[in-house]
Amino acid sequence: MIFPARPYDAGSNRLLSESMDGEECLRSAELCLRTCSYLALRAIHCSYHNGILTLHGRVPTFYMKQIAQELVSKASHVEIENCLEVERVG
Numbered sequence: 001m002i003f004p005a006r007p008y009d010a011g012s013n014r015l016l017s018e019s020m021d022g023e024e025c026l027r028s029a030e031l032c033l034r035t036c037s038y039l040a041l042r043a044i045h046c047s048y049h050n051g052i053l054t055l056h057g058r059v060p061t062f063y064m065k066q067i068a069q070e071l072v073s074k075a076s077h078v079e080i081e082n083c084l085e086v087e088r089v090g
Contacts, residue, residue: 029046058087
């Protein structure tokens with residue numbers, strides 16, 4: 001699923017994602033995940049292609065999957081494709 005996150009920059013009247021290039025979005029998202037207090041989120045990998053930031057990896061719960069998406073959306077301001085897998089228990 002792809003989730004839009006396109007806030008406007010009030011000063012320039014343009015989308016924030018237009019002011020960030022792909023490498024900057026990727027760096028921002030990965031920094032956010034690497035410094036997160038949830039250890040499970042530190043192993044998530046990101047990729048960026050055609051304006052979409054994709055999350056890759058495994059997390060222990062659906063809650064962690066949602067937390068990762070929320071953290072990255074606030075840090076990168078681009079559309080997010082959440083491809084994280086939730087580990088099966090048992």
